[in-house]
Amino acid sequence: MTERLLVDPDVCIGAGLCVVAQPRVFDQDEDGIVTVRVESPPLDDDIRQAVATCPSGALSLRDDGSP
């Protein structure tokens, strides 16, 4: 079972905490909304930290069903 990072820009409130936690993976567009700089990034502690602190629930980890 592998986990995958899910990002939902429609939910993002632009708090930017993800960018603070892991700037290599997360960025913000002109409107402050989250963007992802790398496809399927390895889930390091900084990403887990970003997911845990994201105040809007825009970031989540999902089991992608693969073995």
Place this chain on the structure above:
Amino acid sequence: MRAAEPVSGTTDQAVPEVPVYLRRDEFTPSPDLGRLREAGRVERVTTPFGATAWLLTRHDDVRAVLADSTRFSNAVRDVPQPPELDDLTEDERAPLRFGNLLGLDPPEHTRLRRTLTGEFTVRRMRALEPRVRRIVDEQLEKMARKGPPLDLVTEYGLLVPSLVICELLGVPASDRAAFNAQTIRLIDVSVPIRERLRVGRELRDYMSDLAERARLAPGDDIIGMLIREHGRDLTHPELAGLANFLLLAGHETTANMLSLGTLALLRHPAQLARMRDDPAAVAPGVEELLRWLSVVQAPVARQVREDTEFGGVRIPAGDLVLLSLPAANRDPAAVARPDELDIGRGAVGHLAFGHGVHHCIGAPLARMELNVGLPALLQRFPGLRIEPDGVGFRPSHVFYGLSQLVVSW
């Protein structure tokens, strides 16, 4: 924002008492709050406006309520207004609501909030940092020229955030002194509420003029940006209201953090030295100060939209819940040795900026002001010390702070 400030405490006493969630002994929140939290109890408190609210204190509960804007609404209905506001006409009342992000739920909230998020990105904050540094340095220079003893609350804490907001909103330099005097009056709790509402009206009129002028020649500031990018989605009152709201939300909160943060460090000299001398200690130190001080004692009350339960108590739809941020931020279930200030403890996920869709939009700015303003002060005046009787804690209020901090160096 509106009527939801409970007055009753947990202990029965004849004297009218500060409500339990606003009570502190210097830095320490009321032990009654800790007792409620440890017992997992949810207590009913009565607001001065005749409404009642349930007080939540556990980190998990507070976070869960803030995360769920569907079941816990900011658009409070059918709750008594503060008596001071009872005789306001609808015309007087309406402007209080314009731009008030904290009184809206999604999707209205989302629409208004998204017009602002682009102004507070991490990237824009980095671009703003040199301007904040300049404001801080100029203020420190003025203090040095004036010489000790002086009151840090009025000479530094209140001024820096106000000047930063002027910069952000594009208030012209010639207006700043008058603007500062007004904003400081607006947030002074010892000024009668009627007078504060009058000052608030003047400031709103000022913002409205500022927005009017900006429509003709939009500048490089937030108002200019909002006009360029959202000029057609935002009505004029909304624009002026948003500017005003940013002022209210970003001034006193940051001011109190600067002053209280300085005092907290003066009381913990070893940690002060680290904040002053080790640049790597600053950002985590600011987070710990945010947690430990929790200057916003309670976010605005939320209204329960469907029956729910906390601590074995059934809370019916329509009731209000109040959330204690100091209690949540000192919950031993979330933080080890919660009552100790420890700037080296690392990320703990505090709730000082709230959580969920209303999470403080100014958090990146506030963090930057503190990351710049605290070490700069300590470096400029390495011999900083408190004058005898120099410390005054403010009577309890939703924004906890100091009335004075007289220092020498």
